[in-house]
Amino acid sequence: MSEQPRLGRFRFMDQQRVNLDGFAVEDAALGLVAFAAPDDPEPSLVVRDGRVVELDGRAEADFDVVDEFVARHGIDLDVADEAMATPDLALARMLVDPGVPRAEVVRLCAGTTPAKLARVLTLLRPAELTIAMTKMRARRTPSNQAHVTNRSDDPLLLAADAATAAAFGFREIETTVPVAGDAPSNAVAVSVGAAVGSPGVLVQCSVEEATELALGMRGLVSYAETVSLYGTEQIFVDGDDTPWSKAFLTSAYASRGVKMRVTSGGGAEALMGGAEGRSMFYLEARCVALARAIGAQGVQNGGIDSASVAGAVPRGVRSLMAENLMVMARGLEACTGNDALMSESDVRRTSRTMPIFLAGTDFVCSGFGSIQRYDNMFGPSQWNAEDVDDYLVMQRDWGVDGGLRTAEHDDVARLRQRAVEAVQAVYRHLGLADLDDVWAAQAVDAAGSKDVPAADLMAPLTASRMITETGLTMVDVVAALDVCGFDEEARRLLRLLRARVAGDYLQTAAIFDEDFEVLSLVTDPNDYAGPGTGYEPTPARQAQIDAVRQQRSVADLRAEQAHGASDRLRVVGPAAAGSDPRDVVIGVSPAVGRAIWTTLSGLAVVDVLDELLAGLEEEGCRGRIVRVNDTIDLGLVGLTAARLAGSGIGIGLQAKGTALIHRRDLSPLANLELYSVAPTVDGPLYRLLGSNAGRHAKGATPEPARNPYSDEAIEARYHTKVVSLVAIERTCSGTTPPEELELV
């Protein structure tokens, strides 16, 4: 190490948030390698008499449980010879080629071994992954999933937040518990809240496998996701399961008509110290092959809880996306990670999500933290409550459907109120808990559980015990809602129960739209085949994406400006030329005194005029105000003023606050001083402008005025406003000659 003091430049760089993240040197022995570890096996498949006797370099006698299950159930032997004989590069190109239909790729991939498919996907570069994902996802319409949890398992806040998530467009909501015993209460509260927010939103409660299944059997949740798979036998067994127990669980859900998907993710084995020297991507390839083999309709992967392990190694983020694509290549629903927070850096987490967001997937996030980070009982998510507006704006920027929509304040207020009242009523009616009105009011308003001090932490546990002991089902919840006047929500939950009987939502990538129509691989298959094909938002959906609540029209701005109208400015008559050498004219633009009353810095235009006049007076000059009506060009406004002034010096002022000092003998675009960054020009600076104009008139030396600078995105903040303000100026301009105004 050098003894030199560390450079300021590096001290500064060290402080940036990305340097809080961990970055690991590749280490294959520990599984800290994204793609292609030296010990990853050569792809191989030997079939004898219709039985797989060798898989990826391992003989049948040595199969571990994962090999064995994949060998027995996971590979379509009808296409295996063809698939395994197809060169890696040829298969990789088929994934990207818009001329090769998705179904053809899926057919071939079904005959590949884990090592083979891993090699193929390793060949795709990031932009190719994006194109392949656009083509290969199962469902045509993209969607998104929210986390709704809180630190206290507060049922009222859960309900309000579930309704909010549904209002913002999430079609699946995942909850979980900090206190295991609270699960039944959380399941009920989130289901009711989601039903208030929107029809057909699916709800799961992530808890221990058997408990989760029991909740599903009683109708208290409408899907399941946390059925974890691992890529090695040791880690699988450490997780207290085998491929057979997980496959049985999968059938058990289907036998109750409940949708489910499994969970895996690169880096999980390395994190648990059992990667066996294999790369994250190869081990994940085993998980995905296993998911298909056990008959799960879909997979949540992309690192998930170990996303930051993958993120720590070279190309790790790329491997997370490749995992998602692998799920699609095996014809399964892809719920594409972007849940566990994998970086402290906003830039880096955006970068991790961006290509997946652009491609669109069955669920872009397998848990967008729709609540506060501190309330997320899965841990902070990749996207959280503070990012909802960012995400909506990203959708709008790229014209991409990321599954969310803007929700208006008053609508959300109404839904939160109703969700809270519904849970209050149901809990009271079923004798689960008496949740008081102070608590309820706090929950409606709350941004997070810290805003709900009135919450009774024991209530969810007591309610959960009651639910369990009395064998309460969703039918009882429906009855309670109906009796208490929430019959619309009762109907919505009833329709979710009825959907179990039809079983259509058991098919790959199924969600419900707001009319309870199933959108799935079967009913809404992805038909992307190049530009001009595939998913395109309907005009109504496009309007939702485009209409972020922050957008403003000229009419909005005009109305906003009208609020600041003042009666201090009056027209005196036609402007005359002055002869007094101390006469300085302040030329104002056409909208002054008519339509624009407030500058971009938030000052009233009349107050700006007061400052300018005061500055002139300090120098013993006499200021006059003249409105120049026939131009909106500030140079010309200033020059016109200068030509009317006895001193030959004029000030030009646009209504939005931009100002300059002009002299009668200059060309319009030349000027003496320009105050161009209107949003940062304050009262004292306008006064200095006035006094400098006076000094120019007297032939004295003006004081240098510096435009204030800041590191804010001034242009991003004001440019759209400027366009509208200029449009307003134009509507105010005409052929009327300059008029003298008085400030009373």
Next chain:
Amino acid sequence: MTDPVGADVDALLEGVRAATVSMDDFRITPDTLRHQAGVARAHANGQLGENFERAAELVDVPDDEVLALYELLRPRRATAEELEEAAASLEARGAVRNAAFVREAAAVYARRGLLRTR
């Protein structure tokens, strides 16, 4: 209430009010699952179809027994004899796919040391 799929939601809600509708009315049937298995196969996912076929056999197995079977299949929960007993019991009820599935697990568990040894 026998056919909630065809039943209109209002009628179902009437049933809930009259307490004539219960969770049992929202059970998928084996035939529906077999139909969905066909749909899955027609959409190039034989494994999903096979899952639905196994599920069809489990529809009439009571919740508690389903949970118990899951527990039995977890690592080192059951002896070879217990798994064979479970398989035979499933087979006797016509759950032949699940029976074969449990026997397959038993053989692999024996080879990989995942049976309970005592």
